[in-house]
Amino acid sequence: MKKLVLFIPLVVFLGMGVFLYKGLFLNPQKLDSALEGKPVPAFQLEVLESGEMVTNETLKGKVGLLNVWATWCPSCKYEHPFLMTLARQDILPIYGINYRDERPLAIRELSREGNPYAINIFDHDGRLGLDLGVYGAPESFLIDHKGIVRYRYAGPIDRTVWQETLYPMVQELQAEAAKDGAS
Amino acid sequence: MIPELGHFSLIIGLAFAMLLAIVPLVGVARKDQYLVRYAWPLSYGMFFFIFLSVIALGYSFAVDDFSVAYVAHHSNSELPIFFKIAAVWGGHEGSLLFWVFSLAAWAAAVALFSKGLEEVFTARVLSVLAMILIGFTLFMLLTSSPFERLFPVPMEGRDLNPMLQDVGLIFHPPMLYLGYVGFSVSFAFAIAALMSGRLDSAWARWSRPWTLAAWVFLTGGISLGSWWAYYELGWGGWWFWDPVENASFMPWLIGTALVHSLIVTEKRGAFRNWTVLLSIFAFSLSLLGTFIVRSGVLTSVHSFAADPSRGMFILLLLGLAIGGSLTLFAFRASEMSSPARFELKSKETMLLVCNLLLTVACGTVLLGTLYPLLIDALGMGKISVGPPYFNAVFVPIVLVLFGFMGVGPIIRWKKSKAGELKRQLIVPAVISAVVGLAVPFLADGKFNAWVVFGIAMAVWVTLMTFRAAYNIVKTKDGAIDMTRLGRSELGMIIAHLGIAVSVVGATMVSNYSLEKSVRMGPGISHELAGYTFNYVETKNVVGPNYTAQQGQIEVYQGDDYVTLLRPDRRQYNVRTMDMTEAGIDWGLFRDLYVTMGDPISRTEYAVRINYKPFVRWIWFGSIFMMVGGFFAASDKRYRAKAASKVKKATSKLATA
Amino acid sequence: MIKSLIKKVTAVMILMSVALFANATPVDTYQFKSTDNQKRALELAHSLRCPQCQNQNLIDSNSPVAQDLRLEVYQMVDEGKADNEIIEFMTSRYGEFVLYKPRMEAKTYILWLGPFGLLLFGGLIGFFFIRKQRIAEANNQDLTTEDQQELDRLLKRDGK
Numbered sequence: 001m002k003k004l005v006l007f008i009p010l011v012v013f014l015g016m017g018v019f020l021y022k023g024l025f026l027n028p029q030k031l032d033s034a035l036e037g038k039p040v041p042a043f044q045l046e047v048l049e050s051g052e053m054v055t056n057e058t059l060k061g062k063v064g065l066l067n068v069w070a071t072w073c074p075s076c077k078y079e080h081p082f083l084m085t086l087a088r089q090d091i092l093p094i095y096g097i098n099y100r101d102e103r104p105l106a107i108r109e110l111s112r113e114g115n116p117y118a119i120n121i122f123d124h125d126g127r128l129g130l131d132l133g134v135y136g137a138p139e140s141f142l143i144d145h146k147g148i149v150r151y152r153y154a155g156p157i158d159r160t161v162w163q164e165t166l167y168p169m170v171q172e173l174q175a176e177a178a179k180d181g182a183s
Numbered sequence: 184m185i186p187e188l189g190h191f192s193l194i195i196g197l198a199f200a201m202l203l204a205i206v207p208l209v210g211v212a213r214k215d216q217y218l219v220r221y222a223w224p225l226s227y228g229m230f231f232f233i234f235l236s237v238i239a240l241g242y243s244f245a246v247d248d249f250s251v252a253y254v255a256h257h258s259n260s261e262l263p264i265f266f267k268i269a270a271v272w273g274g275h276e277g278s279l280l281f282w283v284f285s286l287a288a289w290a291a292a293v294a295l296f297s298k299g300l301e302e303v304f305t306a307r308v309l310s311v312l313a314m315i316l317i318g319f320t321l322f323m324l325l326t327s328s329p330f331e332r333l334f335p336v337p338m339e340g341r342d343l344n345p346m347l348q349d350v351g352l353i354f355h356p357p358m359l360y361l362g363y364v365g366f367s368v369s370f371a372f373a374i375a376a377l378m379s380g381r382l383d384s385a386w387a388r389w390s391r392p393w394t395l396a397a398w399v400f401l402t403g404g405i406s407l408g409s410w411w412a413y414y415e416l417g418w419g420g421w422w423f424w425d426p427v428e429n430a431s432f433m434p435w436l437i438g439t440a441l442v443h444s445l446i447v448t449e450k451r452g453a454f455r456n457w458t459v460l461l462s463i464f465a466f467s468l469s470l471l472g473t474f475i476v477r478s479g480v481l482t483s484v485h486s487f488a489a490d491p492s493r494g495m496f497i498l499l500l501l502g503l504a505i506g507g508s509l510t511l512f513a514f515r516a517s518e519m520s521s522p523a524r525f526e527l528k529s530k531e532t533m534l535l536v537c538n539l540l541l542t543v544a545c546g547t548v549l550l551g552t553l554y555p556l557l558i559d560a561l562g563m564g565k566i567s568v569g570p571p572y573f574n575a576v577f578v579p580i581v582l583v584l585f586g587f588m589g590v591g592p593i594i595r596w597k598k599s600k601a602g603e604l605k606r607q608l609i610v611p612a613v614i615s616a617v618v619g620l621a622v623p624f625l626a627d628g629k630f631n632a633w634v635v636f637g638i639a640m641a642v643w644v645t646l647m648t649f650r651a652a653y654n655i656v657k658t659k660d661g662a663i664d665m666t667r668l669g670r671s672e673l674g675m676i677i678a679h680l681g682i683a684v685s686v687v688g689a690t691m692v693s694n695y696s697l698e699k700s701v702r703m704g705p706g707i708s709h710e711l712a713g714y715t716f717n718y719v720e721t722k723n724v725v726g727p728n729y730t731a732q733q734g735q736i737e738v739y740q741g742d743d744y745v746t747l748l749r750p751d752r753r754q755y756n757v758r759t760m761d762m763t764e765a766g767i768d769w770g771l772f773r774d775l776y777v778t779m780g781d782p783i784s785r786t787e788y789a790v791r792i793n794y795k796p797f798v799r800w801i802w803f804g805s806i807f808m809m810v811g812g813f814f815a816a817s818d819k820r821y822r823a824k825a826a827s828k829v830k831k832a833t834s835k836l837a838t839a
Numbered sequence: 840m841i842k843s844l845i846k847k848v849t850a851v852m853i854l855m856s857v858a859l860f861a862n863a864t865p866v867d868t869y870q871f872k873s874t875d876n877q878k879r880a881l882e883l884a885h886s887l888r889c890p891q892c893q894n895q896n897l898i899d900s901n902s903p904v905a906q907d908l909r910l911e912v913y914q915m916v917d918e919g920k921a922d923n924e925i926i927e928f929m930t931s932r933y934g935e936f937v938l939y940k941p942r943m944e945a946k947t948y949i950l951w952l953g954p955f956g957l958l959l960f961g962g963l964i965g966f967f968f969i970r971k972q973r974i975a976e977a978n979n980q981d982l983t984t985e986d987q988q989e990l991d992r993l994l995k996r997d998g999k
Contacts, residue, residue: 006516009460010509013467017502019553022560023480024494031565031890034934100903126907133932135891135904418899425894482894524972532969539961547954554950563946567888569896569939576954698881702868780866789866 033141033152034133040066040147041131048098048106048120058119060147063173064093065140065166067117067157068129070101071109073137079156080113086162087116092170096120099129099137142169145177186251189239190330193280196232196287197320199225203313207306222306223294229313230291233320237284240329241271250336253277253329259342259757261728269353270343275477275493276329278356282473283323285357285364286316293368293393300389307375308368315367318500326493342757345729351411359404359431363472365397366434366465369441373462374508377515382455387448390462394445395674395816398438399809405431406805417763417778419793421692421801424573426481429552430472433545437465440541442812447534451596453525454535456516461538463512467505468545474501480556526598533591540584547576578633585640585686592651592675611646615639626695637690644683652676674815681807688800697794700780703734704787712794714775715739716748721786729753731764734779734788738768750779750790774798865901869910872917880916883925884909886940890933 035041040056047054059066067083069076087094096117098106103122110120123129132141135154142151151169153161203225210218240253244267249255257270257277272281290312297305323329372390376382408431413421422428441461448458475481478494525531551568558566593607619639623631655672658664701709708717719735733751737744748766755762768775773796780789871877884897889905897909908929915925929937941947 003513006456006513009463010506010513013505013509016553017498017506019557019560020474020480020498020501023556024478024491024498026480026556026559028480028482028555028559028565031936032934034930034932126903130904130907130911131932133890133934135889135933136902416899420899423894526972527969535965535968539965543954543957543961546957550950550953550957554947558946565934565936566941566947567936567939568941568950569886569888571886571940572950575940580954580958700866700868778866783868789868791866 030154031135033149035141035149036152038149040141040143040149041128043121043128043131045128046122048096048103048110048122054119054121056147059095059143061145062093063145063170063177064095064118064143065170066095066097066132066143066149068097068099068132068134068137068139068141070099070137071105072101075156076138077113079138079158080116082156082158082162083116084114086157091167092174093118097128097132097134098122098124099134100124100126140166142166142173144173145180185239186243186248186330186332189236189243190328192232192235192239193320193324193330196229196236196283197317197324199229199232200313200316200320203229204310204317207310211303211306216302219303219306222309225313226290226294226309229316230287233284233287237271237280240277240280241268244268244270247340249338249340250332250334251329252331252333255333255337255340257340257343259340259728261756262340262343262348263727265353266343266348270347272356272360273343273347273352276323276327278360279319279323279327279477280329281357282360282364283316283319285360286312286319286367288361289365289368289393290316293371297389301385304375304379304386304389307378308371311371311374312367315371315504318503322493322496322500326496339757342728342755345753345755345758345760345762346415348728348755349411349415351407351415355404355407355411357404358400358407362397362399362401362404363431363434363469365393365400366438366462366469368397369394369438369462370466370508373459374511377459377508377511380515382459382517384449384452387445387455387458391442391445391449392816392818394438394442394462394465395812398435398442399812399816401431401435401438402805402808402812405435406802410802413798414765414767417765419696419698419765419776419778419795421798424551424570425483426552427472427476427483429548430468430475433548433552434465434468434472436541436545436548437461437468440538440545441465443534444538447531451525451531453531454538456512457538459512459516461542463505463508464542467501467508468549470497470501470504473497475552481552525596528594528599528604530591530594530596533587533594536587537584537591540580540587544577544580544584547580548573551576582636582640585644585682588679588682589640589643589647592679593647593654607650611643611650614646615643618642631694634690634694637686637694641683641686641690644679644686648676648679648683670818671815674811674813674818676811677814678808678811681804681809681811683804684807685801685804688797688802688804691797692795692801695796696798698791700789700791702783702787703736703790704784707787709792711792712773713740714745714794716777716792718790721788724751726753728757729755729762732779732782734766734777734790736766736777736790738775746775748775748777750777752779752788769799771799772797865899865906865909867906867909867913869913871913876916879922880913883916883922884912886938887912887926887929888937888939890937896939 040059042056044053044055046052065086069079083094094117096119098120101122101124103124106120106122110117121128126134132139132149133152138156140153140157141149142153144150150173151166153166155161157166203222206225207219207222210216210221240251242248243251243254244258245264247254247258247260247267249258253274253276254270257274258267262270270277272278290309293305293308293312297308369390372386372393376386405428408428409421412423413419441458441464444454444458444461447454474494474497476483478491478497480494551572554568555566558564589611590604590608594604616639619635619637619642622638623629623634626634652668652672656663656665656667658667697712699709699711701707703709703716703718705718705720708715710716715738717737717739719737722733722735724731724733731751731753733749736748736750738746738748746768748768750766751764753762753764754760763778763780766777773794776793776795778791778793780791782788871880881898887897887908889895889897889900889902889908891902891904892900895905897905897912900906911928912925915928920928926938935941941950943951
């Protein structure tokens, strides 16, 4: 009995070790979105280029990718060529949210580097970003045909992320949409 | 050439460590004194070559050898020379080298200063230290060598992170590492005691000064870090409960418990297993801290660049060192109940209670620090555990602890005389309660339970410590004899008073700080806590590797001129980083602390003014603690005793 | 191999974009309606974590998102919103992660009750240790009956 008591510290430590080991493969910086499963927050903002009004209703009807970007964000520049490729493949519409940016700068950047976005929402004061729980650019949200946020990816999208994570989900969501459309 | 020599020297140091880990133990097993005695030259050799390696890295910094990747990433030719030297421990690889160097230095010190101890025992201690050193040196050589070369050689270095360009960097990390690593000595003593199967009071006696020395360094390291964060980060905070801070605080809590538990084991032969366990815990928590800082499993403001492969290696070391030692403990710990008896009202009980409370406090900090990791690992999402949690659970525990801490020094060993204790307690208890209740009413007229308890406990500890001092120096016929106050008693008194001083500081600054964020520019003045802050002008200042806008703010109290505060905003040339440097007027009873924020208009800035009452007391208290620890560690009387005891022990061994 | 390289590159880039803001101390000159509001707002913002930063609260961080959230907190306090409304606003957007003081719920029971558990455990160890001493002492017959009674009384009191 007494002997067993002496093993308690070892057992406690081993238990802790398991968690520390697991912890090595987790990324404490990667946050789950609180919005997954909830509709895109209501908003009414201008389109970047034209100044026309766009609302959350506009995004409904199709599975889409909502991409938060800005000209001040270096990782967005890294991500941009891949978004261009994606836009050419025409799998799903990419909606941009131009986050806390200056309009002329953003327009110039897109005209120089190409514009992958179907609609570009101009979120100058970051209000939509705040409602979406955005904490830095780039961030991307997969939304289904009902306008519900299904997945959030923080960080630049590249081929690997797209093929391994996002594309399978897109296919699933599009299948769902097709089923709803049929019924 | 020089970096290669450094690298090579490190490998030789490793070779010495490998020999040191094996040869003396073989000697012990074969009862071959000749082999056992190899421990000494091997320790010195190990220290020498690792020291050479540090010198080589320091030299590479001094001559701007940017072909060395570590130098290129952490230095720049414009960097002032003392920062170049301090940059040796400014990044992951170099600080690891310094870690290993500290370990080698402790080993050499043990070899040098333990001539009076039993030879076999010391040899075992040195071997255990060498084993730890092997682990960390391999880690460095295999995953993060500071001597790696870059090709092509960059023309300039990327510069030291401006956050680190401060005197804080020169003193804080070395102190902290010496403290962290110092507990490896207590650990090695405990392991050596377990190996020899002799858990008597002798090893506790030998371990005590080393544990105290490590504790002094750790106390210094933590408080320097707190002071540095206070003036450098510009928030005026002094403790953030950040995982990395907790990583250094947990070994401190356990180290404090250990220092006291060692007393009981040494003087009364009790708590043997407990003391061994605490020795293992203290070092384990140091290792855990190293893991937390360098693996990136927890998000912290202070952590080094995260890398899972490094984390894996440290976890492996952690498993070997802690798992191995706890297994050894489980099999070899003494099953005999201690021969010493004591009653409920005795010094033993008080020390036991304080020990348990310190351990519980540490367990709480550990729980809070690792809990987000636990939840994440179980796939239950991300949560944060921060200051509100720690303040809510940690503070009450230590307040209770202070209650017992007051009684500990005055109560007798074994059994207190009936009535004696009560007589000594009542008056201080009443005074403490009255002062505690009075302070919040004098301060702002509002009742504040935290202040009442904080101040009352500080007063309580102070009064009881003085009472203990009086009990010690008072002779039987009522005269005062100062010679009765040995160094360890003096040390205890100073260190305990230090705790009281720090508690006053922490209580006051946490509850009565004032702050104001205002727009300021030439001619604008604002008032806070009875001081008038008058913004005179903005000066442009050019530093060695930065330019700055410096606000000139005159401070008046009534009509009296107090000081000129000069907060600035610096732009560092190489990393193009903006830094703010606070303007601080320090005082015994308050700090005035001003930071400049962003410019609002061409001449105006957002400025934050802070009034921080008693904030210096936090660090004054830790200076007391360090001085106290130093006195206790250097007690001559006790060293003489140790030597005589050793002779007895060795003669016993010779006959066995 | 290439995949991990890309990951590293992007990680560095994300770090860089954060580092741009990280070091200058934020100072807001927001004018509160009352000093009570100011006190409440600052306390609240101190207990909320910036979702983007390394480990900083909303007050200490200079990142844009912290700045936005901080202002949001200030405004909501000035509008007279209760603390739990503001906390709800934050968690519905950024999740439980932003709370430095986690809520008391199933997954935090161990966190909140753990310290009491530890205290209880420590108390039990101490109690049994001291009781063992007492029994041994009693067997030694060293105590006078008066002492023994005193000891029993104290032990009973502590045990309650």
